[in-house]
Structures are given as structure tokens and as C-alpha cells.
Amino acid sequence: MIEFLVALVAIPETWNIGGQGHLEFMPWYAKVGFVMGLALVTVMGTAAAMAHERAWNAKTIACLVLASMLATGMGLTSYYYHLHENDDQAAGDDSITLLEWPETVR
Numbered sequence: 781m782i783e784f785l786v787a788l789v790a791i792p793e794t795w796n797i798g799g800q801g802h803l804e805f806m807p808w809y810a811k812v813g814f815v816m817g818l819a820l821v822t823v824m825g826t827a828a829a830m831a832h833e834r835a836w837n838a839k840t841i842a843c844l845v846l847a848s849m850l851a852t853g854m855g856l857t858s859y860y861y862h863l864h865e866n867d868d869q870a871a872g873d874d875s876i877t878l879l880e881w882p883e884t885v886r
Contacts, residue, residue: 783823787818787822791815795814806861818854821850822843822847824843
């Protein structure tokens with residue numbers, strides 16, 4: 781239980797290394813799903829390693845693969861929101877204004 785609670789705090793802090801700006805545009809259910817899933821897989825992997833005679837068994841490796849898949853999903857989701865964070869601005873904000881030269885310069 782303690783490992784799960786520590787993981788719930790540590791995973792978002794580690795995920796925040798790329799910058800808080802990308803996570804702000806992400807929906808809350810995606811953040812909660814990834815964090816809860818990775819915390820659960822971490823605890824299940826630890827339990828599988830401790831329950832068997834050998835630490836590296838089929839369940840532990842399966843949990844490692846699931847954790848890798850979740851971490852990849854977290855990275856891809858962050859990258860998606862990094863690419864699309866400026867898409868919600870109005871079209872008029874990015875327009876280029878042409879300036880007229882004064883008559884003395886022509």
C-alpha cells in the first residue's frame with residue numbers, strides 16, 4: 781500500500797520533467813489513467829518478484845512490459861499535446877501585418 785501511494789506521488793513528478801505546460805492541455809482522465817495504471821503495474825511487479833523464488837519470472841516480465849507500454853503512451857501523449865498546444869489560438873493572432881513605407885523612403 782505504501783509503495784502504491786509513493787508511486788502516485790512520484791510518477792506525476794517524474795512525468796513533469798518535460799514541463800508542466802504540456803500536461804495542462806491534457807484531459808484529467810488521461811493523466812489519472814496513466815498514473816494509476818503505472819502505479820498499479822509497479823506494485824504488481826514488485827509483488828510478483830517477491831512472491832516467487834526467482835525475482836525475474838513471467839509475471840515480473842509481463843509487468844515490466846506493461847510498464848514500458850504505459851510509459852511509452854505517456855511520452856506519446858505528451859508529445860501530441862506538445863505539437864498541438866497552439867492549435868486553440870484564434871487565427872487572427874498569428875496574422876502578419878504589412879507596413880507601408882513612408883513617402884520619404886520611396
